[in-house]
Amino acid sequence: MSRTAFDSPKYKSFQLPGAKPQYNPDRYGQVTHIALDLKLDIPNRICSGTCTTTLNPIRNGITSIVMDAVDMEIISIQVSNEVQKYDYDGKQITIELTNATTIGNPISLEITYKLDKPDRGMYFVQPNEYFPNKPTQVWTQGEDEDSRYWFPCFDYPGQLASSEIRVEVPSSFTAISNGKLENVEDKSDSKIYHWIQTEVHPTYLMTLAVGEFSEIRDEWNGKDITYYFEKGKDHEARLTMGKTPRMVEFFSQTYGYPYAYPKYAQVCVDDFIFGGMENTSTTLLTDRCLIDDRAAIDNLRAETLVAHELAHQWFGDLVVIKHWSHAWVKEGAATYAEVLWLSHEYSSDLGRYYWLGQAREYLDEDSSRYRRPLVTHVYREAIELYDRHIYEKGACVYHMMRTELGDELFFKSMATFLHDNAHNTVETIDLLRAVEKTTGRNLTFLFDQYVYRGGHPDYKVEYSWDNDSKLAKVAVTQTQVNDGVTDGLFDLKIPIGFTTNTINKTFTVRIHQREQAFYFPLESKPDFVSFDVGNNTLKTVELAYPLPELSAQLVQDPDCLSRLNAAAAIAKKGNLEALKTLQKALSTEVFWGVRLEIVEAIATIKLDQVGAVLTQALQDPEARVRRAAIIALADQKTAAAYQSVKAIVETGDPSYTTESSAIAALGTFAMSGLPDAPDESEVLGILKSVLETRDGWNQVVRSGAISALSKMKTSSAALELLQTYTNPAIPQSLRLAAIRALGSISTGQTPPQLEQILNRLRELSCDRFFFTQLAVISSLGQMETTKAIPLLNSFVNLPDGRVKRMAEEAIQRVQRKSGSDASVKQLREELDSLKKDNKTLTSRLEALEAKG
Numbered sequence: 001m002s003r004t005a006f007d008s009p010k011y012k013s014f015q016l017p018g019a020k021p022q023y024n025p026d027r028y029g030q031v032t033h034i035a036l037d038l039k040l041d042i043p044n045r046i047c048s049g050t051c052t053t054t055l056n057p058i059r060n061g062i063t064s065i066v067m068d069a070v071d072m073e074i075i076s077i078q079v080s081n082e083v084q085k086y087d088y089d090g091k092q093i094t095i096e097l098t099n100a101t102t103i104g105n106p107i108s109l110e111i112t113y114k115l116d117k118p119d120r121g122m123y124f125v126q127p128n129e130y131f132p133n134k135p136t137q138v139w140t141q142g143e144d145e146d147s148r149y150w151f152p153c154f155d156y157p158g159q160l161a162s163s164e165i166r167v168e169v170p171s172s173f174t175a176i177s178n179g180k181l182e183n184v185e186d187k188s189d190s191k192i193y194h195w196i197q198t199e200v201h202p203t204y205l206m207t208l209a210v211g212e213f214s215e216i217r218d219e220w221n222g223k224d225i226t227y228y229f230e231k232g233k234d235h236e237a238r239l240t241m242g243k244t245p246r247m248v249e250f251f252s253q254t255y256g257y258p259y260a261y262p263k264y265a266q267v268c269v270d271d272f273i274f275g276g277m278e279n280t281s282t283t284l285l286t287d288r289c290l291i292d293d294r295a296a297i298d299n300l301r302a303e304t305l306v307a308h309e310l311a312h313q314w315f316g317d318l319v320v321i322k323h324w325s326h327a328w329v330k331e332g333a334a335t336y337a338e339v340l341w342l343s344h345e346y347s348s349d350l351g352r353y354y355w356l357g358q359a360r361e362y363l364d365e366d367s368s369r370y371r372r373p374l375v376t377h378v379y380r381e382a383i384e385l386y387d388r389h390i391y392e393k394g395a396c397v398y399h400m401m402r403t404e405l406g407d408e409l410f411f412k413s414m415a416t417f418l419h420d421n422a423h424n425t426v427e428t429i430d431l432l433r434a435v436e437k438t439t440g441r442n443l444t445f446l447f448d449q450y451v452y453r454g455g456h457p458d459y460k461v462e463y464s465w466d467n468d469s470k471l472a473k474v475a476v477t478q479t480q481v482n483d484g485v486t487d488g489l490f491d492l493k494i495p496i497g498f499t500t501n502t503i504n505k506t507f508t509v510r511i512h513q514r515e516q517a518f519y520f521p522l523e524s525k526p527d528f529v530s531f532d533v534g535n536n537t538l539k540t541v542e543l544a545y546p547l548p549e550l551s552a553q554l555v556q557d558p559d560c561l562s563r564l565n566a567a568a569a570i571a572k573k574g575n576l577e578a579l580k581t582l583q584k585a586l587s588t589e590v591f592w593g594v595r596l597e598i599v600e601a602i603a604t605i606k607l608d609q610v611g612a613v614l615t616q617a618l619q620d621p622e623a624r625v626r627r628a629a630i631i632a633l634a635d636q637k638t639a640a641a642y643q644s645v646k647a648i649v650e651t652g653d654p655s656y657t658t659e660s661s662a663i664a665a666l667g668t669f670a671m672s673g674l675p676d677a678p679d680e681s682e683v684l685g686i687l688k689s690v691l692e693t694r695d696g697w698n699q700v701v702r703s704g705a706i707s708a709l710s711k712m713k714t715s716s717a718a719l720e721l722l723q724t725y726t727n728p729a730i731p732q733s734l735r736l737a738a739i740r741a742l743g744s745i746s747t748g749q750t751p752p753q754l755e756q757i758l759n760r761l762r763e764l765s766c767d768r769f770f771f772t773q774l775a776v777i778s779s780l781g782q783m784e785t786t787k788a789i790p791l792l793n794s795f796v797n798l799p800d801g802r803v804k805r806m807a808e809e810a811i812q813r814v815q816r817k818s819g820s821d822a823s824v825k826q827l828r829e830e831l832d833s834l835k836k837d838n839k840t841l842t843s844r845l846e847a848l849e850a851k852g
């Protein structure tokens with residue numbers, strides 16, 4: 001069951017015009033096997049061959065069958081060597097069966113077809129005039145409904161079948177696909193790879209990747225764990241994927257179900273349009289995820305990406321969602337798997353802090369984009385569901401289930417869920433059923449509040465101590481808005497802890513009203529209070545405690561999340577004592593995540609002494625803390641801060657991202673408008689030299705210079721430099737950063753320069769590459785002129801659901817921004833006219849008085 005989506009006036013709608021209820025189609029029967037026999041003509045971007053779908057009919061007398069197949073050339077359709085009549089409209093094939101179906105007699109639908117330069121589904125990557133060394137590759141992407149672009153199928157996740165792919169490729173190429181490699185047949189100048197997967201899976205998880213890859217072979221329990229990547233990247237491939245066998249072991253143990261497939265391959269492909277895709281036993285990864293030694297200093301994204309896609313082999317592939325509306329079941333689990341892995345591999349602190357980062361991603365989307373239930377079947381395209389709700393909020397729901405059940409029962413429930421539904425499809429309810437079967441616990445109350453409806457509680461917590469009666473008073477207010485359907489209140493049991501010396505006392509209270517006050521008798525005044533001990537509830541919290549309790553919590557609370565919450569609450573006090581407390585904790589705190597948050601908290605205090613503390617934080621051993629200090633210093637906009645940051649730009653930093661942040665900060669200093677601001681031409685000189693000399697891993701360092709330029713909004717020289725980096729010969733990630741920056745810099749430019757930017761974006765909007773389209777949309781979405789809207793409209797009718805949705809949201813943004821500008825302008829005009837009237841009246845009054 002799922003409730004309909006709601007939208008309170010505070011929130012924009014998730015459902016855009018055209019959204020409607022989406023259902024799986026009726027079934028003709030069970031597809032038991034899909035066999036593709038393909039030949040690739042790579043230079044001409046052609047794929048041709050046959051697709052044979054074996055169908056076990058569910059009833060007698062079916063004479064017409066509709067299959068999904070987009071933009072193909074259908075050459076012939078046969079059943080048992082007999083040609084069938086069909087009708088094809090470019091999207092679906094309607095096959096008129098010569099013989100009606102009979103139960104118990106499976107039929108094989110053999111479709112001979114050809115793809116000529118396909119737009120979606122199958123992607124051909126080739127060298128071009130600007131990048132002659134770009135690798136030649138072919139790869140596919142099925143999720144969510146794009147498999148129909150590369151083979152005819154019943155394209156929805158509710159149908160599971162075994163599959164095989166035979167593919168003929170030039171001799172120097174390797175072809176990787178799902179399941180087991182049955183055979184490689186050598187022909188004179190080509191090879192035929194034959195992969196067979198006997199375990200059933202949905203069409204969206206079928207894949208093919210072809211390229212001249214290097215290969216590293218690891219092993220887990222006798223099964224091949226293979227990494228495929230561009231030649232010459234062996235070290236990077238090891239760094240990025242080398243932990244896979246240990247991860248396979250970890251997830252096999254944690255989930256209580258051993259890895260289910262004959263091998264696990266990861267293929268790093270060029271120009272991939274996602275971070276990774278968990279095709280059954282054959283994950284495709286973007287080659288941008290490959291890290292080098294320097295990136296490994298502070299980059300967890302590669303490792304968590306590998307963990308995420310691997311975890312899908314259980315949640316998503318072994319157990320398949322029956323309909324996209326339940327996609328959170330797999331995406332939430334895979335996202336939570338990142339937390340599980342980091343906690344296991346590094347520390348529980350890192351796992352907790354990483355989880356908080358996920359919660360914040362969701363909270364940000366909830367407050368700035370829209371609020372929606374995790375489960376909804378009302379949308380235009382399934383891909384719209386793939387947002388921060390189903391990933392990050394989904395992960396938080398798994399974490400809250402774990403908190404509610406305890407580790408032992410939670411993981412036991414996950415094992416039940418996997419064992420009961422292995423090689424089958426599930427809906428959200430199956431998760432609740434597995435928990436109930438295993439533990440007797442009914443978690444519907446949790447799903448009702450966090451899955452079937454949008455939002456989360458926002459708590460304000462006040463604490464005071466009454467020494468006469470030895471009572472601790474905790475007053476809790478739920479400050480979230482009424483959602484228009486319910487009163488918006490959450491009904492949860494929250495543990496509240498008191499720590500005195502080393503004694504901890506925890507009381508669990510039910511919080512279900514708008515405002516509640518709780519009194520706790522204690523022997524003596526506690527050193528500090530912990531609201532939501534363990535911080536396991538997805539929520540926001542504002543702590544209104546006295547400084548001594550917050551200071552004690554900042555250094556004594558064993559929970560890193562409580563410590564960083566205390567840091568934020570201390571900073572709100574805004575005085576010198578608060579700053580001194582935070583400064584002291586910064587020097588003693590052992591976990592870098594809390595130090596980073598202390599730096600961010602300090603940055604919010606409006607005192608002159610802050611600059612010196614932040615400068616000191618530039619010496620922190622952890623790159624991510626130094627980065628936070630740099631960003632905070634840029635906001636200080638003082639000459640001293642500029643000198644400190646400039647020094648980092650000159651000497652560099654071991655971390656790419658930290659160095660990049662220092663470079664990006666230069667733009668803020670240049671535009672600070674302060675008397676001792678650095679000269680614009682000095683900053684431009686530095687940025688130019690960075691752009692010319694600091695080429696490197698994923699263009700991270702040079703992108704810092706692009707970011708700096710984007711902040712120099714009134715500088716025509718900055719715009720000119722920026723534009724040269726939007727040229728097609730510029731490496732992709734740097735070029736994309738420059739395209740996005742055009743929108744940001746546009747808001748301070750003169751009308752002719754604005755026109756110039758729009759013209760450049762117009763040219764770029766013709767580019768068909770997915771990431772260029774996103775960059776152009778992002779750029780236009782930052783502009784404050786309605787002139788951006790016609791250009792954005794040109795993206796609304798493109799086939800990609802993500803592009804379409806981003807363009808529509810960008811249009812709303814531009815309308816809002818230019819709208820508010822217009823209303824400010826109108827107010828100003830009205831004020832001017834009032835002033836004029838006032839002046840006239842005053843003059844007349846004075847004239848009258850003079851006469852009198």
Ligand SMILES: [Zn+2]
Binds near residue numbers: 308330331334
């Ligand atoms: Zn995923």
